[in-house]
Amino acid sequence: MRTVFIAFVLCTLMVQSSLAQRDEGNHRNFPLIISIEFHSLSLPFKDKKSLFKNIGIGLGTEVSYNGNRNWVQQFKMIWYGNKTVGGGLLFQTQALWRPNMVDDAFSEIKLGVGYLYAKRPKDGYIPTKNGWKNIGKKGKGMFVVPIGIGLGYDSYSEGTYVSPFANYQFLLATNYNESMPLVPFTLMELGSRVHF
Secondary structure (H helix, E strand, C coil), rough: HHHHHHHHHHHHCCCCCCCHEEEEEECCCCCCCEEEEECCCCCCCCHHHHHEEEEEEEEEEEEEECCCCCCCEEEEEECCCCCCCCCEEEEEECCCCCCCCCCEEEEEEEEEEEEEECCCCCCCEEEECCCCEECCCCCCCEEEEEEEEEEECCCEEEEEEEEEEEEEEEEEEECCCCCCCCCEEEEEEEEEEEEE
């Protein structure tokens, strides 16, 4: 009962905060989102050394729920390379809440779902009656749940403008293998939204 009450209070505060920040028409739908992605197969904030080793790129866009930048739905495609655990292609959608911080600076809280196709870094083998059979570097698809936090700057302009951001995302992938059904990994994102 206490958990339900706390969840209700948090939801009420989030809705009240978003309504208090309402500034009609401060967002343009379908900006071009371009980001550099850094992949790490680790728990959040655990493996800081490898956080910037495995580079990738992300492309996407977003649509506002209410015409403002504070509640949006984001759609993104991310490719990353990782020599140790293999590269991947991630398709995800996330709901974003962007409360204002100071002037045009904002923070972000993200939650969503996605699909990851990850390849093996080396050839894989499966046991058969005649020994081991090479199955190559075939990958596999996995359902993922991405959760993220971030900071950014968005100075609304009538013309084309750029809104830089930095995000840290924790993703939980399902169906990784039989011994580890859930696997955590992180993405550090540095990029910008280009509003036309």
